[in-house]
Amino acid sequence: MMTFSRYGEYVAALAARDNLVWLAFFATLSVLVFLLGLRLWPRVQRVAAWLWIGVFYALMGFVYLSWGVSP
């Protein structure tokens, strides 16, 4: 029986990636449910959606700057 003592690194990398996936999924879901809740006030919804996009790209920019230019 072969053993793979570094296999845990692969499993850990996948788990870290998948943690980000479900976090993104539920963050998206919560934002959309929030926006849906604002359907009664379309103008508020529109403003909230644009605000959210602003926050989203500001966060991405922040991660970009702290991560560095290389992929």
Added chain:
Amino acid sequence: MRLWALSIFLGALALRLATLGAEAIWYDEAFTAAMTRLPLSDMLGAIQGDVHPPLWYLIESGFVALLGSSPFVLRLPAALASSLAAVQGYELLRGLAGDKSGRLAGILLGILPGQLHYGQDARMYALLTLLVLVGIRLALAHKWLALGAILAVMNWTHNLAPAYTVLFGVWALIGGRRRALPGLLLAAGLTLPWLAPALRQAGQVGVGFWLGGLANVGSALYWLYFTTLFNRLPGWAAFGGFMVSAAVTMVSIYQSARHWRKLWPLALFGFGPAALLTGVSLAWRPVLLDRALLPSGAVVIGLWAAGLPLLSAPLRRVLAAFAAPTASLALVSFFIYGLNTGSPIPAPILARWQEGDALYHMSLTSALITDYYLPDHPAYILPETGDLAQSLSDVTKDHMGLLERQLHVPALAQRGIVRLWVLYDDTPMTSDVEREMFAYLIGRYPVIAEWIYPESPMDTVIVALLDISNASLPGLLPTVPRLCAGARPCLSHP
């Protein structure tokens, strides 16, 4: 309409052909290439010991026989299948949700990197996508006999195809009842000859199979991003990519929910196979292979195309502002980042090769890839390398002629080999035996030169040129000393 179909096909094909042969082939593609080099009987024998059905390799063999075995030719069948899948997506959505959705589906299937990548991969996933989309159209048209034939072709294309064919079967039984029976019997009859080998293959797959298990909920959702925006987004943008794929999917579901009577097949084939594979992974062993969900990704893209045109104009602008920059970055990243166009053969081998040299592979990965690029260089393989937990079974290796090349160093010295180029790739997939044997070899034989290539934080390629002119032949195989307890100490000489 024909003009649109033709435009989508040609546009998708042009995008796939543009960089089709540019990227270095990877292990699975090297295996495809190795299959096409074998006589038919050996090819079929080798496949029996592997984990896939033979149809794709037979198609590839036909292309290679006609056009040669360059990476471009090896990937051409996938490019054609993927481009035809974009046309099928166009036709499917045109029928389900109108011209606008049809055009959007065709365009998205043509350009989204998840689909694009597998349209440039010498593997069977683009074909499976094409077959699933054709199958949905046939089922919608109640052409059950033709559907039966397509289901059989799916089963001969990939061993995870039952995640789709079972759903088609249920659909046919409910939607067609007795009229669908001849088609289902045809599918069963044509699949039957592959059933025994497929079950044997499933039994052979070890519990340590490389496919990771489900770590958390995200493991069952990753395919949605992977089959649409793909994973070549730079690390800093990956989280945004996850969010965009999730958001567009959720909005599309919400928008198209009121048309569920027409669009339910998209939901069934978009999410059903992932749910089935997740269930099997939880109940049995990991089978959630993200790329096997490429057809589901294509159907979800169809759902996007159905739902997005239903958005009101202001919301469409909002969603476009949210998704378009990341989607564009995904496309740009596809062609810029991660496009590994360099030769996978370390330069010193070509520059310093001389008479009496041979390659010595510590793993089957480097053996198969190097065989493809340097078929005329004598190459041998560490006998202890690989089992089905990582790579190929002995049955497959035997038919591929690899077993007879698995020799220890003293036996190579007896064959007149003076210098040995040892290729070692230290990754989480490297077995401890391979790691220890590499440490043993560079400790046992004089090292003429050594090159270390850090490919990624988890992957280091090492090439060591050894002088084996004085290698003696012991009576028994060398006892492997445990020279390295973990991974890192092995990177320096023991």
